Structures are given as C-alpha cells and as structure tokens.
Amino acid sequence: TYAGGGGAATGGCAGSRSSGGSGGGGQGGVHDCSPNLSGTAGQANTGGGGGGGPGCGSAGAGGSGIFILKELCKASGAWPLREQFQAEADGSWPKAPAVPGFSSINLLVIAGGGGGGSLQAGGSGAGGYRFSTCFPITPATTYKVTIGAGGGARTAPGQGPGLAKGSPSSFDTCGVGCTFASSGGGAGIFGENPQPLGPGGSAGGRGEGNHPDSGGFTGNVGGYSPPEGNNGGNNWSPSGQYSGAGGGGGGAGAAGIPTTLTTTAGAGGAGSSAWPGDCTVRAGGGGGGNGS
Numbered sequence: 001t002y003a004g005g006g007g008a009a010t011g012g013c014a015g016s017r018s019s020g021g022s023g024g025g026g027q028g029g030v031h032d033c034s035p036n037l038s039g040t041a042g043q044a045n046t047g048g049g050g051g052g053g054p055g056c057g058s059a060g061a062g063g064s065g066i067f068i069l070k071e072l073c074k075a076s077g078a079w080p081l082r083e084q085f086q087a088e089a090d091g092s093w094p095k096a097p098a099v100p101g102f103s104s105i106n107l108l109v110i111a112g113g114g115g116g117g118s119l120q121a122g123g124s125g126a127g128g129y130r131f132s133t134c135f136p137i138t139p140a141t142t143y144k145v146t147i148g149a150g151g152g153a154r155t156a157p158g159q160g161p162g163l164a165k166g167s168p169s170s171f172d173t174c175g176v177g178c179t180f181a182s183s184g185g186g187a188g189i190f191g192e193n194p195q196p197l198g199p200g201g202s203a204g205g206r207g208e209g210n211h212p213d214s215g216g217f218t219g220n221v222g223g224y225s226p227p228e229g230n231n232g233g234n235n236w237s238p239s240g241q242y243s244g245a246g247g248g249g250g251g252a253g254a255a256g257i258p259t260t261l262t263t264t265a266g267a268g269g270a271g272s273s274a275w276p277g278d279c280t281v282r283a284g285g286g287g288g289g290n291g292s
Helices: 081-090
Strands: 002-008 066-070 104-110 129-136 169-171 180-182 282-288
Touching: 104 169, 104 180, 104 282, 129 180
Parallel strands: 002 282
Antiparallel strands: 066 104, 104 129, 169 180
C-alpha cells in the first residue's frame, strides 16, 4: 500500500501518537513529554506524508515518490524486460532496426509527500497516486522518468506550516508522447486561513484555528479521473476557542481524519493498493499535530 496520510501530534504525555495512514504516512508527535516526541517522516519511496510536530519538537518530512513499471504479457518473438535491460548493459542489444516488442506498459506514478508543520499544524498529504494498465509506448524510444522528492518539514520549535509541498512525479517528462504525471502532496498547515501549500495530490490537514474555519484542504489538484488523492482533515474547536490539534493529511485511499476534540489530533488518510501490479499499500497521509 502506498500514499498514506501522516498522523497528527497529541497534547499531553499520556496521549498516544496519532497514526499515519497505511502506505508510508508518518506518525504525529506528542507534546509535554520529557523529551517531546517529534513527528516522524513519511516513508521513502511511498509518497507518504510526514507527521505533524508537537509544540517544542520537529515535524516529519514527506516521503519521496516512486515510479514502477510492470511488463505486460509479451507477444511471441518479444524479449522480457529483464533480458532486454541485461543486453543493454552488456552492449549487445541491437540499435537498429527497431526490435519487435510490446506497445504498452503497466505503470504506477506516485509523487512526493508534503512536509509536516509544527505545533498544532495538520498532517501533510500523500503524493498523488496514478496508474495505467495499458499506457502506449513506442519501441526503441527513450522516455524520461522523474521521481518527486518529499517536501521539507518544519524542524524549528514554534508554530508554522510545512516548508514545502511534495514534488510531482512523471513518466515521459520530456513529452515524447503523452506525459503521465501525479501532483505533489500538500504540506501540513498551521492556522485557519487559506494557505497555498495545503492543496495537493492528497491535501495536507488544517491546523489550529478559530471556529468556524474554512474546511479541509482539497486533494486531486490535477483534476484527474479517477482522482489521484483525497482531501485533508479539518481542525476542530468549540465556538470561540482555538483548536489545539490539527487534522490528518489525505492519503491515496482515504481522506485525512479531522480532529474531534481540542486535544485529539487526526490520523492520516490510508494509502492505496489499487494498482494491479502488486498488493503493496502506498501513499499514506501524515498525522496532524497538537501543542496543547
């Protein structure tokens, strides 16, 4: 499973960490412990979002994205990919004329997860999760692949959003044919005001803010169908009070979990294993943070 959302941080040492979404989402930190427990990073090569940081600790960075290609059933007279790659390495693969081969591939493209914010920030969103089971290619053609990096986490104590969204990933980056891309995950956000870093492939969670707020941030910023990700979790606060917790970041398989109490941060959204190439869950969202 890939592309899970990160978990939120929790107030009070007795509180347990909020979990990241399945698929590489980082756990949220815990405040008022000795020492405080920082948010954990999204898992590398899953597009997982980083966990939100506590009041005096660090948030987790987003996990890098991944590109996976799986060979479809080859036609008679064609070579398996492994044999072709070995022949290329040995210098024995013929350059011309073009060898008969397959005309489509089964691919999965996941962008980098967003960076986690500190204190009562939301968890960061997972990188966009997109796949094709029959993507057209041309034999004897070189295609560029770009794997997006995870967004930077805020590591200094104090309030603030994640430093960056995750970076996009793409197949055929140079546009030889049709580029197949996914959007970077949104950063974990502190505060109730709109933030440009919050939306993403899967969105970051919304952090501490006055009631009423503006709702969770939006995922699937690429406008793809089926969607590449989900929304981030909203914050919560009783009327007239600030919330002390952030919502979880969105994952490829589910939206981030909103906070339900001022001291209960939201878990990251679950990742997805929808790509039929294997059964791995990827792209989990990061959990939200809590500083009170």
